Amino acid sequence: MKRELLSVAIGAAASLLVASSAVAGTLDDVKKKGFLQCGVSQGLIGFSVADEQNNWTGLDVDFCRAIASAIFNDPKAVKFTPLSAKERFTALQSGEIDVLSRNTTWTMSRDTSLGLKFAGVMYYDGQGFMVNPAALKQKTGVDVKSAADLNGASVCTQTGTTTELNLADYFRSKNMTYEVVAFEKNEEVLKAYQEGRCDAYTTDQSGLYAEKLKLPDPAAHVVLPEIISKEPLGPLVRQGDDAWFNIVKWTYFALLNAEELGVTQANVEEQKSSTNPEVKRLLGGEGDFGKGVGLENDWVVRIVKGTGNYGEIFERNVGESSNLKIARGKNALWNKGGLQYAPPVR
Amino acid sequence: MSAVTQGQAAPRSSIFNDPKFRSTAIQVLLVLAIGWFAWRIVHNTQINLHNRNISSGFQFLWSTAGFGVNQALISYSETSSYGRALLVGLLNTLLVAGVGILFATLLGFTLGIMRLSRNWLVAKVAEIYVEIVRNIPLLLQIFVWYATVLKPLPAPARAPQIGLPWPGGGFIIMAAVLGGGAWLLRGLYQRTQSVVMRVVATLLLFFAAWTAIGVVREFGLSTINFVPLGIFLSNRGIMFPRPIFGESMWIELAALVVGIVLALGVARWARRRQEQTGQQFPTLWVSLGLILGLPLIVFLTAGAGATFEFPELKGFNFRGGMTLIPEFLALVIALSTYTASFIAEIVRAGIQAVSHGQTEAAHALGVRPGVTLRLVVIPQAMRVIIPPLASQYLNLTKNSSLAVAIGYPDLVAMGGTVLNQTGQAIEIIAIWMVVYLSLSLMTSAFMNWFNSRMRLVER
Numbered sequence: 001m002k003r004e005l006l007s008v009a010i011g012a013a014a015s016l017l018v019a020s021s022a023v024a025g026t027l028d029d030v031k032k033k034g035f036l037q038c039g040v041s042q043g044l045i046g047f048s049v050a051d052e053q054n055n056w057t058g059l060d061v062d063f064c065r066a067i068a069s070a071i072f073n074d075p076k077a078v079k080f081t082p083l084s085a086k087e088r089f090t091a092l093q094s095g096e097i098d099v100l101s102r103n104t105t106w107t108m109s110r111d112t113s114l115g116l117k118f119a120g121v122m123y124y125d126g127q128g129f130m131v132n133p134a135a136l137k138q139k140t141g142v143d144v145k146s147a148a149d150l151n152g153a154s155v156c157t158q159t160g161t162t163t164e165l166n167l168a169d170y171f172r173s174k175n176m177t178y179e180v181v182a183f184e185k186n187e188e189v190l191k192a193y194q195e196g197r198c199d200a201y202t203t204d205q206s207g208l209y210a211e212k213l214k215l216p217d218p219a220a221h222v223v224l225p226e227i228i229s230k231e232p233l234g235p236l237v238r239q240g241d242d243a244w245f246n247i248v249k250w251t252y253f254a255l256l257n258a259e260e261l262g263v264t265q266a267n268v269e270e271q272k273s274s275t276n277p278e279v280k281r282l283l284g285g286e287g288d289f290g291k292g293v294g295l296e297n298d299w300v301v302r303i304v305k306g307t308g309n310y311g312e313i314f315e316r317n318v319g320e321s322s323n324l325k326i327a328r329g330k331n332a333l334w335n336k337g338g339l340q341y342a343p344p345v346r
Numbered sequence: 347m348s349a350v351t352q353g354q355a356a357p358r359s360s361i362f363n364d365p366k367f368r369s370t371a372i373q374v375l376l377v378l379a380i381g382w383f384a385w386r387i388v389h390n391t392q393i394n395l396h397n398r399n400i401s402s403g404f405q406f407l408w409s410t411a412g413f414g415v416n417q418a419l420i421s422y423s424e425t426s427s428y429g430r431a432l433l434v435g436l437l438n439t440l441l442v443a444g445v446g447i448l449f450a451t452l453l454g455f456t457l458g459i460m461r462l463s464r465n466w467l468v469a470k471v472a473e474i475y476v477e478i479v480r481n482i483p484l485l486l487q488i489f490v491w492y493a494t495v496l497k498p499l500p501a502p503a504r505a506p507q508i509g510l511p512w513p514g515g516g517f518i519i520m521a522a523v524l525g526g527g528a529w530l531l532r533g534l535y536q537r538t539q540s541v542v543m544r545v546v547a548t549l550l551l552f553f554a555a556w557t558a559i560g561v562v563r564e565f566g567l568s569t570i571n572f573v574p575l576g577i578f579l580s581n582r583g584i585m586f587p588r589p590i591f592g593e594s595m596w597i598e599l600a601a602l603v604v605g606i607v608l609a610l611g612v613a614r615w616a617r618r619r620q621e622q623t624g625q626q627f628p629t630l631w632v633s634l635g636l637i638l639g640l641p642l643i644v645f646l647t648a649g650a651g652a653t654f655e656f657p658e659l660k661g662f663n664f665r666g667g668m669t670l671i672p673e674f675l676a677l678v679i680a681l682s683t684y685t686a687s688f689i690a691e692i693v694r695a696g697i698q699a700v701s702h703g704q705t706e707a708a709h710a711l712g713v714r715p716g717v718t719l720r721l722v723v724i725p726q727a728m729r730v731i732i733p734p735l736a737s738q739y740l741n742l743t744k745n746s747s748l749a750v751a752i753g754y755p756d757l758v759a760m761g762g763t764v765l766n767q768t769g770q771a772i773e774i775i776a777i778w779m780v781v782y783l784s785l786s787l788m789t790s791a792f793m794n795w796f797n798s799r800m801r802l803v804e805r
Contacts, residue, residue, distance in 0.1 A: 086762045090771045093400060114769040115398035139501040140662050153662040154416075154582060159750065159759060160766030164413040168424040171414075179582070179663065180414045181673070182763065183753040192753065195496050196581050197672065199662050239399050 026098055026237070026244035027071070027294055035077045038064035039097035042082040043186065045210035046318040046326075047103050047123075056080045059317040060101040062307045063122055063235055067099065067251050069306025070299045084184065085160040089114050092236060099248055101235040103204065105162045110236075117245055120252035121234045123318075124330040124339050126227030127166045128205040129155070130212060132220050136199060144200075147226040151176040156189045156198035158182065163203050166229040190214060200224075204231045209324045246293050254300045256342035257282055258309035260333055265308035268301055281345045289345055310340065391772065406768045407432070413763060415755045417671050428764050435760030436781060442677050442756065443743040443785075449682035450742060451735075454689025459719070461694045472690065480687035485748055487684055492676040492752040496581050499672070502663050505580035510573045523558035527551040576656040578664060583671040585664045587654035598641045605640040609633035673754035677746065685742045689735060696731035697723055728800045736793030740786045747782075757781060 030036055040048035040060050048058040056078075065075035081097050092100045093115055103125075104110070106118040131144050142149060147170070157163045159182035171178045181198055183189045190211055193201040201208065208223045215221055235252070237245050258264075261279050263271045272283050280286040284297035291297060307313055314331060318324045332338025361367050395402045407429035414424055419437040422430060460472035479487070500506070527550075534547045578585040609632070616627035657667030700723050708718040750759035758778065765774040 086766050089766075089769050093398065093771075109767075110769065113399075113401040115395075115400035136662075140503050142661050150662075152660060152665070156753075159753075159763050164763060165767065168412055168414045172424055177665075178414065179416045181416055181671075181753045182755070182759065184750045184759075184762070188751065188753065192496075195493070196501055197496055240397075 026241050027247060030071060030098055034072070035079050036064060036068045036071065036099065037081060037097045038067075038078050039081045039083045039088055039091050039100040039102050040064070041102045042084060044103060044207060045213055046206065046322060046324045047210070048080070048082075048101075050080070050082075057317065059123060059313060060103060060235075062313045062317065063101045063252070063255075064099060066255060066303045066307045066313075067248060069302045070247065070251050070254075070295055073296075073302045073306075075306035085158060086184075089116065092116060092238060095238075098244075099235055099237055103207070103233045104236060105204075106232045106234050107162060115239050116236045117239050118234045118236055119245060119248040121232040121339075122252065123206060123233045125204040125206050125231040125233050127163055127202060127229040127231055128208055128227055129224045130193075130201045130208045130221055131199065131224060133222055134220060135196075139196075140199075144224070147224050147228065148174065148176075150178070150200055152178070153199040154179040154181060154197065155200045155202050156181050156183065156193045157202050158186055158189050159184055161203070162229070162231065167202055170228040186211065204233070206233075206318065206324075206326060209318075209326055213323055243294055247295065250293050251303060253342035254282070254303055254345075255307075255310040255313065256333065256340055257345055258300060258304050259311040260335070260342070263300075263304055263309060265304055265312060268304045272301065278344070395772075400769070402770065402773065404773055406764075406770055406773070411764070411767070413767070415760065417669075417674065417755055428768065431760050431764060432757065432777065435755060435757040438754065438760075439743075439746055439749075439756040439758075439781075440785075442674060442681070442746050442749065442754070445678050446681040446685065446742050446746065447739050449678065450685035450689055450738070453682060453686035454738075455693050457686060457690035458693025458697070461690060462697055476687045476690050479683055480691075484680065484684050484745055485751060488677060488680040488748055488752055491680040491683075492673070495672050495676045495679070499579060499581040502578075502580040502582050502659060505578040505585070505659075505664075507574050508577040508579065509575055520558045523554050527554045576654065576667070578657060578659075580664075581672060582663055583669045583675070585657035585667050585669050587656045588666070588668045590653050590655055592653060598644050601640040601644040602637065605637040608640075609636045612636070671754070673749070673752050676752060677749050677754050681742050681745060684745075685738055688738050688741075692731055692734045692738065693727070696727035696729075699730045700726045725800075729797075732793060732797045732800060736790055736797075739789050739793065743785055743789065744782060 038061075040056065040058070043049050044058070046058055048056060048060045050056050061078075061080065064078045064080070068077040069075045071077070081091065083091050083097075083100075083102060088100055088102050088104065089110075091097050099119075100116075101122070103123070104118075105125075106121065110116065111118055129147050129150065131150075133144050136142055136144050144150065151174075155167060155178055157167060157180060164180065164182060167178070167180060181192060183192060186207075189201065189203075192198055194215065201211065203211070205223060205227060212218045212221050212223070235248055237248050261271075261276070261282060263279060263282065268283070271279055272285065274280065274283075274285075277286065281289060282300050284290050284299065284301065288297060290299040293299070296302070308316070311328075311333075314328065315321050318326045319328065328336070328338060330339050332340065334341035392402065408427050410424075411426055411428045411431040412424050413431070415422060415431070415434055417438055418434045419441060420430075420434060422434050457472045457475060460468050461476065463469045463472075531547050531551050535544060538544070576587040612627075612632055613629050616629045620626055655666050657664040657669075659665075704722055704726065705718055708722045709715075713722070746756060747758040749756035750762060753759070761774045761778055765771055768774075
């Protein structure tokens with residue numbers, strides 16, 4: 001905790017001292033360093049977790065690897081900075097990291113008053129509640145089937161997130177009372193929930209599924225059907241460096257376009273010789289689209305070789321082939337009933 | 347002869363060689379340089395923040411916070427402002443620091459004196475406590491206490507109610523018979539040496555006891571009644587009734603104030619009398635009688651000044667009444683037990699700093715050990731104890747910022763939430779620094795004042 005305070009303080013101090021010229025030229029800085037500095041969460045299954053050898057995996061992690069692949073043709077040219085919810089924006093503002101890919105909700109105030117910019121929505125999420133219905137029924141006699149049954153409940157959550165605000169809004173609008181217990185770290189929230197300090201655990205639904213796996217008895221816990229908020233989670237960059245913003249934004253679009261056109265990690269080499277003009281443009285066979293964002297023309301080939309397309313990243317980290325088993329739902333492509341939509345490469 | 351010629355006679359030298367001028371000039375220059383440096387930092391920050399489109403300033407303090415909190419000493423809701431949210435956090439910090447300082451002091455002094463006890467066991471217990479507690483990191487202790495407070499406590503629905511044991515009718519009869527009999531027996535034993543009489547009396551007592559038990563059985567009176575107090579213990583905290591003050595409350599409060607004033611007057615008078623005549627006066631009992639007795643008389647004549655709102659179990663949790671959240675309990679216990687181990691060492695050092703001749707002189711005058719400690723040793727030891735004690739109080743206050751780890755909404759926790767909602771890191775960190783700095787300065791100012799009062803007065 002002290003360390004986090006320190007790094008917030010250092011970040012703040014750094015933002016005093018670093019000259020404003022550091023804003024421009026992130027791509028040059030990254031190229032000079034030889035790696036991408038990427039801010040991720042301190043451990044959220046499916047989004048960013050490190051194993052014992054400090055190998056990071058997850059959806060947010062893979063997005064950073066995709067950017068690194070586009071620049072260096074090497075998905076491993078990334079260094080990760082685990083950040084708490086509280087530290088994340090300061091770390092990006094101060095230049096400590098180049099991109100923040102840390103399941104961060106896109107909100108208006110964050111987009112307009114922090115000097116930061118959201119580059120896309122990697123994951124469409126919404127806030128939900130997790131309870132242990134059998135235990136609650138036994139202890140309180142209340143049969144919890146939906147969030148509307150939570151009147152008077154104690155709810156555990158993580159401090160410094162939009163979650164706290166949504167929670168307050170939801171209970172207020174339903175005229176229900178609640179007690180919020182807000183902890184600094186996810187592990188503490190989970191521990192308090194486990195020990196019965198709270199009746200319910202609230203965070204983004206993806207987070208709930210991830211945290212559920214850490215419980216000793218995951219099957220006993222149920223994520224309630226209500227989604228009480230819109231939580232579009234996406235990567236951020238600093239304002240004022242449009243070239244860098246374009247790279248991050250178009251890396252995201254490239255992942256989507258690759259999935260839409262059926263370009264996968266396995267078939268990308270064959271697809272290079274495809275006759276489909278759309279695939280040709282995407283993979284650099286036609287036009288100078290890569291040069292347009294300041295990269296090489298085969299930038300998408302590099303990305304897909306490094307991490308696979310959006311669908312592959314999703315399946316691997318949070319989808320059916322992962323422990324989380326989250327359905328694509330809103331995160332399916334636009335032509336498959338979802339919200340993921342990328343402008344064409346043209 | 348004239349003043350003019352005298353003035354002309356004085357040697358004139360360069361003003362730069364004047365030591366007074368030089369030292370003043372250097373100080374002024376230093377202040378100017380520091381001031382310029384500070385201004386540059388502030389100015390530079392403002393420009394950088396502006397260039398990066400990061401909003402700055404303290405206007406956000408007036409906008410709606412929108413998040414809830416589980417312990418607020420002042421009225422607070424989601425529609426309150428960020429400023430009020432920070433104030434709630436500050437008051438929570440002050441509460442936990444104040445209560446923590448009180449308990450740390452009590453426990454620390456007890457342990458410090460225990461460490462000097464001639465009883466081997468008592469001294470060892472205190473020593474082991476000090477060595478273990480002060481050598482384990484505080485954050486770890488906070489987690490352990492939080493787990494120990496939370497783990498054994500039941501859910502609200504199974505929360506036990508705390509009550510007061512109250513002797514019932516049967517119990518009183520039995521106690522009266524047995525007590526009276528024993529008293530009679532003792533008198534008899536003292537008056538007569540006759541074995542026969544003693545045996546008869548003992549048999550009579552047994553008979554009386556038998557009768558008493560029979561009476562109790564016959565009337566079926568329970569021996570001890572249980573008076574519920576409306577206090578509940580659960581893993582949501584300690585719930586207790588909230589007093590709602592009525593009209594006659596102010597008379598009772600006035601009686602309490604009058605009692606305290608009278609007690610202070612009595613204490614002064616008694617001290618002066620003792621200084622003049624050497625006669626002692628039972629100040630403690632008279633003061634207690636005044637402070638507790640006067641409001642009690644008013645209470646009995648004017649009736650209760652307050653009604654109570656009792657906590658009631660409804661669904662998930664208790665409604666109504668007041669709650670001490672477990673996070674608060676854990677934090678107070680952890681902070682006070684941790685700081686007490688340092689205070690114990692300070693107290694021990696302070697007492698040992700008092701020359702042993704003082705104790706021996708007091709003993710030679712026939713003063714009992716307890717009184718010697720209270721009137722001779724401790725007052726002298728306080729001079730040594732107070733300055734390091736003050737820094738322990740400061741430490742406790744600053745350590746209370748670890749609260750966020752277990753979800754207690756103190757200033758740092760609330761500030762952290764505000765920081766994240768608004769993104770105004772520099773402003774929030776400035777507020778944190780100013781608040782903790784002023785808390786520390788106020789504490790040390792108070793302790794300095796207290797220290798100057800306790801200083802050795804030389805006669």
